[in-house]
Amino acid sequence: MPAGLVVVALGGPTADTALLRARIAGATLTIAADAGALRLAELGLHADLLTGDFDSLSPAQRAAAERAGATVVPHPDPQQVTDCEAALRIAVQRDAEAVVILGTHGGERLDHSLGNLLALFQPRLAGIPMTVVSGWNEAVPLRAGGRAGVTFTGAPGDYVSVLALSDRVRTRTHALRWPLDDTVLARGDSRAISNELTGERGGLELLEGAALATHFFRPPERVGGAPA
Numbered sequence: 001m002p003a004g005l006v007v008v009a010l011g012g013p014t015a016d017t018a019l020l021r022a023r024i025a026g027a028t029l030t031i032a033a034d035a036g037a038l039r040l041a042e043l044g045l046h047a048d049l050l051t052g053d054f055d056s057l058s059p060a061q062r063a064a065a066e067r068a069g070a071t072v073v074p075h076p077d078p079q080q081v082t083d084c085e086a087a088l089r090i091a092v093q094r095d096a097e098a099v100v101i102l103g104t105h106g107g108e109r110l111d112h113s114l115g116n117l118l119a120l121f122q123p124r125l126a127g128i129p130m131t132v133v134s135g136w137n138e139a140v141p142l143r144a145g146g147r148a149g150v151t152f153t154g155a156p157g158d159y160v161s162v163l164a165l166s167d168r169v170r171t172r173t174h175a176l177r178w179p180l181d182d183t184v185l186a187r188g189d190s191r192a193i194s195n196e197l198t199g200e201r202g203g204l205e206l207l208e209g210a211a212l213a214t215h216f217f218r219p220p221e222r223v224g225g226a227p228a
Contacts (some may be wrong), residue, residue, distance in 0.1 A: 004028035006096040008087045009047070010116060011035030011056050012103035015135045016043055019217060023100050023133050031090050033083035037065040039103045046070065051086045053078035084116045088125060098129045105134060117141075121165065121210055136217040142206045149205035152215040156199055159216040162192035169209035175202030182207070 007027045011034055014020070020043075032040055034052030038061060046068040053075055054062060066072065075086050084104070091099050101120070106112025117139070120130055126146035132139040140150045151174075152160060160176055162169070164185040173180045177196040185192055204213060 003091070003094040003096045004098075006031060006091045006094065006099045008033065008084075008091055008099055008101045009036030009040045010084055010087070010101065010103035011039065012105035012107060012113070012116075012134075014039040014043065014103045017136055019136055019138065020102065020133050023131060023138065024102075027100070029091075029094060029096070031087045032065065032070065033087040036083075036087070036103055037061065037070065041065075041068075049073050049090060051075055051090060052083040082112070082115055082119065084112075085119050085122070088119060088122070092124055092128070096128055099125075099131070101130065101132045102134075104132050117212065118165075120212075137214060139212055139214040141210070142204075142213055143210040144206045144208050148207075149203065150213050151201055151203040152197065152213075153201050154197055154215060154217050155219070156197055158197045158218050159214075160195045160197060160202065160204075161214045161216075162195075162204060163212045163214070164189055164192075164209065165211055166209035169211045170207040171204050171211075172207055173202070173204040175199050176204070180204065185209075185211070 005027045007024050007030045009032045030040060030047050031049045032047035034054055035056040037047045037050055037057060040047050047065055047070040050065050050070040051073045073090055104116040120141040129147055130141055142148055164187045167187055169185040171180045171183050175198050177198055180192055
């Protein structure tokens, strides 16, 4: 039976914002990767499933997570697969219909921060709507031929950015201050950073390539519905 909305908690900072609460509302399964169990506990939540190499979760903390109801799922290979990827694999195996990822920022480890975001573009995840939430930011991986579009809900002036991850990205936008209709972006192109919503809803569609679309709420008290 499909798992519905799955929350995957990684070990990075997880600010308890209204945005986060709105995005995880209605989740039917929570998966913690290592110290992600601590981040969930800070939010007053518990992990249903727990995986990882447990280099950032002490035996006592792991035992506490298990007492709270977590079932440990063995890590497939700590030397070949990150904790983030291991947790996402479990979400796929549980037939997740959508995934919200928390704690992607790796703190001092820039490689983990980047690796966590790039892991969202694995082919096995192409058919699952995914949203990263961090503070008052949300990010959505997009790819032509998979989930190609997103509509963000917020307030006029909210920032919307597009970061091209393939050599060539072609976009079509709606309700953004600077239209990018049939615009070609190269990887590293900064033209699509800090665009703005012109109303309460706006977004984009990829006609070609793969990109990360981000939305920053400004001011933070204006929180709308989930991306569509």
